[in-house]
Amino acid sequence: MKQLHSKIVLIFVTALLLYSCNAVKRVPDGKYLLVENQISLDGEPIKDQNIYAQLSQRPNTRVLGIPFSLHIYNFAKKDPDSTFQEWLAKKPKREERLSKRLSEKQLYELEQSYVGINNWIKKIGEAPVIIDEAKLEKSRKRLERYYRRRGWFNTEASYTVDGDSTQRAKVNYKVVRYRPYIVDSIKTQISSPVVDSLFQQTRSQSFIKEGEQYKAENFENEIDRLTLQFRNSGLYDFDTEYVTFEGDTVDTDHKALITYIIPDRTITTPDSTYTEPFKSYNVNKVRIVTDYSYSRRAEQFTDSINYKGFELYSFDGLDYKPKAITDAISISPGKVFRDIDRSLTYNQISDLNVFRYPTIEYSPDPDDPEGNGLIANILLSPLKKYNLDVNFDASTSTVQEFGVAFRTTFSIRNVFKGAETLELSARGSLGSSQDAADADQRFFNISDVGGNAALQFPRILFPLNTDKIIPKFMSPKTRISTGVGFQNNIGLDRQNLNLAFNYQWEPSPTKTWNLSLADIQYVRNLNTSNFFNVYRSSFDIVNDIAQASGYVYADPENPSLGIPEEIDQFINDALGDNPDGLVFTRDNLEELASVDERRDRLSEDNLIFSSSVSWIRDSREDTYDLSFTRWRWKLESAGNFLSLITDLANTEVAEDGNRKALGVEFSQYVKGELDFIRHWEVNQNAVLAVHAFGGIAIPYGNSNSIPFIRSYFAGGANDNRGWRPFDLGPGSSGSRLDFNEANFKLAFNAEYRFTLLGALKGALFVDAGNIWNVLDSQQDEAFRFSGFSDLGELAVASGFGIRYDFGFFVLRFDTGFKTHNPARDLGDRWFKEYNFANAVFNIGVNYPF
Known part of the structure; x- marks a missing residue:
């Protein structure tokens, strides 16, 4: 089999190499295919992608050195219309025979299909990049401009084309910089006194510094800085066009003498144009229409109210508490005009999730005697009060032969007239499984149903006023939620109840805080006797030990312990008074x-009664930002409140000495997590992404282990892709159990993503990580993390993947190979299972990190 795989790969690679010789089949005679650009700066070759981005022509995209996209383009016929007609005429009677079988319309459609297929092939491929002198000259000028903008005003760029007999060519760009210009002195010509006063207040923050090398970027940033400052200081009429610079570089010995020029405001009327000094404006009135629509713009309002200086109007009666709306508006009556207040108001109104994106307009106040008053008009269009989403799904798996599931969410906006949102959701699934715990033969014999209710407030609910700590521009939210779930004939037939009280706020567009004051979860298992039916690996371990000990089975013809009575009795006997005739090793008893x-x-x-705080910093500006950094950390503590209450109340104590609350031993632990993601845009077609995660949960007090639902697992499509979920670790134990979990986890990932064909992407990845037990009840050294030497148990997977970008989501298929398997013996861990027979295939939605 391995020889066959090798032959297939060899034939495939050979075919590609042979076919690559025909890459110039679409290159006209006398022209060259661009295969490489090389830029030298002051005599030294450079690789800076920012510089190469200035070039108007770049070679065709390559993957592993092969221009696949170009070859696909070349596969299409150059002139499919003519080719089809030539094919018809190639044999004298072909067209006649086709005309008899097909109508004239069908023959035309056949031709159009042929043309369409060829056009589609060209579309998904990439046309050859043929060297164009005009574009080379454009690239040369752009290189000169790039360095001139950075102070090398005398930069000279040139290029040469190095072609060969195969119609392939490399373009060599040569850039020579000379002595740069330095900003020597800075003067100002500012006409309006109010502008000059504001300028002097922040002059020390200028991007333009005496003694520094000239950079055009600094001047652009300075224009933006001043415009932002002035428009946030009352200058409603100011914009970027009023700030210009004059630079004197004549006979200055490579020194630039800079002068700020900011004239008075220009006013144009139908009859004349004149200037007058800028002046500072105040917002005299804030008018809010709470139910605006374009179709009703000419109607009269039926309701209005004045609340703390804000004027609220409505066509059909005010349906909101005034405070709920004014708290989301940063534009305040009686305050100086600030452009940032409009931006904050846009965001805060949108965050309420009860209005569409608002319209905010300013107009002069005709009643202002000094002529420097403004009226802010805020037009709000409500979203639908009720919204219903319903989803259905059907699936099959190794657990159930067939299953159907649904989820529905009913949303009610502005529940209490304070812009609150109530979400009521229900979920459920029915499945057919031969492994169900009950014995009936109904087709749908397993089920999982549940419901949730969540109420979100656009403010911090707290007895004290928190506006000074968390002001309204941070979009504070309070979310109260509860949920229940019931499983029947699934696992141990679990029932669970959740209650949560959370706060969220955003100090800046890149930072988010989440504070969970209370997160309560109660889990009840109804069918614990089904444990060894569900966790078959645990059953196999016990059954193997029973056979090795000489155990006499109730049914000798079927050497398998009965569940639950026989296996429970065997474990109790082995760990208690060892029955006569059975022999156990020390390892057997420990197992x-x-x-x-x-x-x-x-x-x-x-x-579980826990509280937690988490912080996220994400520098990503939008979904198209390919270079960004994301940090997340979280601290969680559970059980402290219940420990205090149960000690004071002297509640029931379990056999192991732990306290009980509501008849259940509660969990007590502390948990910390740190998550890091970094993306680099290598070039226009490639991104390098890395990810690192570390998490640990330490039990103490009322617990000696972490609840299963709060522990860590490894493996899977979004983790270590050489292993399936729950199939890796802990440590070097070798995945002995069905669901491997532990309380300490490390994970590291690196992925190189590149474009194959348009929306079809490729990836090469390396994943490393594992889980361990630490500071808990687990005593098996293979499971435990005892020191830095155990980092040698990091599992490493490597592989490749393909993805298709649909725009709103990415469908992903990855193949992971076990590169370093810590479950194997030392010295036998690297590349021993690096083959397709042991590969893991992962299907996922969107990128793993």
């Missing part, structure tokens, strides 16, 4: 104790 402890932990009921 049985480990399985028994795991069964107790996974089948026990859980009560």
Whole structure:
């Protein structure tokens, strides 16, 4: 099989190499295919992609050195119309025979299909980049301009074309810089006194500094800085065109003498144009229309109210508490005009999620005697009060032969007239499984149903006023939610209840805080006797030990422990008074104790009362930003409040000495996580992405282990892609169990993403990571992290993937190979399972990180 794979790969590579010789089949005689650009700066070759981005022509996209897109383009016929007619005429009677079988319309459609297929091939491919003298000259000028904007005013650029007999050519650009210009002195010519006063207040913050090298970017930034400052200081009529610079470089010995020029405001009327000094404006009135629509713009308002200086109007009666709206508006009556207040108001109104994107307009106040008053008109158009989403799905898996699922969410906006949003959701699934716990033969014999309710307030709900700590421009929110879930004939038939009280606010567009005051989760397992039916690996371990010990089965013809009575009795006997005639090694007993402890932990009921705080910083400006950094950290603490209450109340104590709340041993632990993502845009067709994660949860007090639902697992499409979910670790244990989890995790990923054909993308990746037990009840050294030497147990996977970008989501298919498997013996871990027989295929939606 391996020889066959090798032959297939060899034939494929050979075919590509042979076909690549025909890359110039669409290059006209006397022309050259551009295969490489080379730029030298002051005699030294450079690789700076910012410089290469100035070139108007770049070679065809290559993957592993092969221009696949170009070859696909070349596969299409150059003139499909003519080719089709030539094909018809190639045999004398071909057209006659086709005309008898097909109508004239059908023959025309056949021709159009042929043309369409060829045009589609050209579209997904990439036309050859043929060297164009005009574009080379444009590139030369752009290189000179690039460096002149950075102070090398005397830069000279040239190029040469190095072609060969195969019609391929390399273009060599030569850039020579000379002595740069330095900003020597800075003067001002500012006409309006108010502008000059504002300028002097922040002159020290100028991007233009005496003694620094001239950079056009600094002047552009300075224009933006001053415009922003002036428009946020009352100068309503100011814009960027009023700020200009005059530079004197004549006979200055490479020194630039800079003069700021800011004239008075220009006013144009139908009869004349004149100037007058700029003046500072105040916002005299803020008028808010709460139910505006274009069709009703000429109607009269039926309701109005004045609230703390804000004027609120409506056509059909005011349906909102005034405070709920004014809290989201940063434009205040009686305050100096600030352009930033309009931007903040746009964002804050949108965050309410009860209005469409608002319209905000300013107009002069005709009643202002000094002529420097403004009226802010804010037009709000409500979204639909009620919204219903329904989703259905059908699936099959190894757990169920067939299943159907639904999820529906009913949203109600402005529930209490304070811009609150209530979401009521229900989910459910029915499945057919031969492995269901009950014995009936109904087709749909497993189910999972649940419901959630969440109420979101556009403010911080707290007994004290938090506006000074978390002002309204941070878009504060309070979310209260609850949910229930019921499983039947699935696993241990779990029931769960969730309650949560959370705060969220955004200090800046890149930073977000989340504070969970209370996150309560209660999990109840109804069918714990089904444990060994669900966790088959644990059953196999116990059954193998039973056979090795000489155990006499109730049914000797079927050497398999009965579930649950026989297997429970065997474990109790082995760990208690060892029955006569059975022989156990020390390792056997430790293994049985480990399985028994795991069964107790996974089948026990859980009560978790936690609080947490998390912080996210994401520099990404929009979905098209390919270079960004994202940080996230989270701290969580559980059980402290319940520990205090149960100690004071002297509640029930379990056999192991732990306190109970509501009849359940509650969990107590502290948990910390740090997550980092960094993306670099290598070039227009490639991105390098890296990811690092570390998390640890330490039990203490009322717990000696972490609840299963709060522990970590490794493997899967968004983690280590050489292993399936729950199939990696802990440590070097070798995935002995069905669901491998632990309380300490490290994960590192690197991925190189590149364009194959248009929306079809490719990726090469390396994943590393593992999970371990640390500071908990697990005693098996193979599972535990005991020191830095255990970092040698990091599992490494590498592989490749393809993705198709639909625009609103990405469909992903990755193939991961086990590169370093810590479950194998030392010295036998690298590349021992690096083949397709042991590969893991992952399907996912959107990028893994």
